[in-house]
Amino acid sequence: MAKPQLHVSLSPALLHLEEVNSSIVVIIDVLRATSTIATALYNGAKAIVPVDSVAECIRIGKQIEAITAGERDGRIAEGLQYGNSPFDYPPDFIKDKVLVLTTTNGTKLLHMALEKSARGIITGSFPNLDAVCTYLKNAGENIILGCAAWKDRINIEDSLFAGAVIENVKDHFEIKGDAASIAHGLYIKAKDDLFGFMKINNASHYHRLMGFGLEKDIRYCLTPNGANILPIFNDGKLVKG
């Protein structure tokens, strides 16, 4: 039997090239949305509702009496309660709660995948790398690794995660397209020191978050399997798969 295909979309602006409606889409927003989503669910959150604006976050937060979270320019956005850091959601705080999280890039891509009728949507990040790979290997479906990027600009960290997934699952899929080769090669080159690679390659998000004093967040978000669960999108929210 032919292996299913794995494609990589390095930016939401390239998603139109992919056959979304016959694929499972992995939403990748390494710094920090999908890392924080994995962490909050791992620490016991009941569900996470991803929304694309602060206003929507406030509205839904009130409606379902949930925690609201999101940042703009490195600070908690006005009207919201918590930030985007995975460290904001320890078990004793987040257990059994619902989190409404506003993120720009990840949520945009998730909604695009939804509108294009993806066969399934999950989120991926280094903290839940193995859970994602195990799920993909067992799924038997075509896969699109969808990098959320930054306002459509390709970024290194999401590309690295796509490469890490390919390295883990490559025997189970037909890896398609030059973007997948590029992401895989990038990860192979970087894998022994992802943090150092981000630094020497002058990654734009590395600088942005370091400027906010968030080295601890970056290091956590580049470390595999610290929150090894599978967030699956279902009926408007991400839940533990």
Next chain:
Amino acid sequence: MAKPQLHVSLSPALLHLEEVNSSIVVIIDVLRATSTIATALYNGAKAIVPVDSVAECIRIGKQIEAITAGERDGRIAEGLQYGNSPFDYPPDFIKDKVLVLTTTNGTKLLHMALEKSARGIITGSFPNLDAVCTYLKNAGENIILGCAAWKDRINIEDSLFAGAVIENVKDHFEIKGDAASIAHGLYIKAKDDLFGFMKINNASHYHRLMGFGLEKDIRYCLTPNGANILPIFNDGKLVKG
């Protein structure tokens, strides 16, 4: 004085992210359009008119009594006279002639740059790498390295050429964005054997052209400075700069 900026657009679908109207755009279509353009001009062609369809190629070819060229699926397109190979245009054939060339991806990107009022448009390929780099270093302008890609899909060979330019000019520019870092890293990894790198990375165009028996073309198009002139777009055509 601040250095001018250099950005990389890995696909025409990402060009909207760049400030085209304050930049010189380098059109990159390594296999084979911009390699053939450099070669034909180097061998004495008076001008090259890039067009985006076979019908337009035939129409303009008749109108200005020029040579028409272009391929579809690896063969000379019906109604045209010559192919897309740089080897189709030796000096004794092309000298002082005008060539109307239809290419899908390169011409599309060139027209996009034109519509967005680029400050200048040149074409780049390994055969004219040094001429491009010398021009860029002297220009003192912001630069966009625009990969033509394949129907918007990122490809390895155009990314490699962007990386090669960066390696050559990096001291003269502020290199901006993660896409530039990725292209540069790709080139550094590949530079000792570009052909071998295309092969082991399973590059989609490598396979396509090898399938047409065009190994000689690929090797030529990946070799620096075999046709070291600068094609500049001016008034609808590419001429020697």
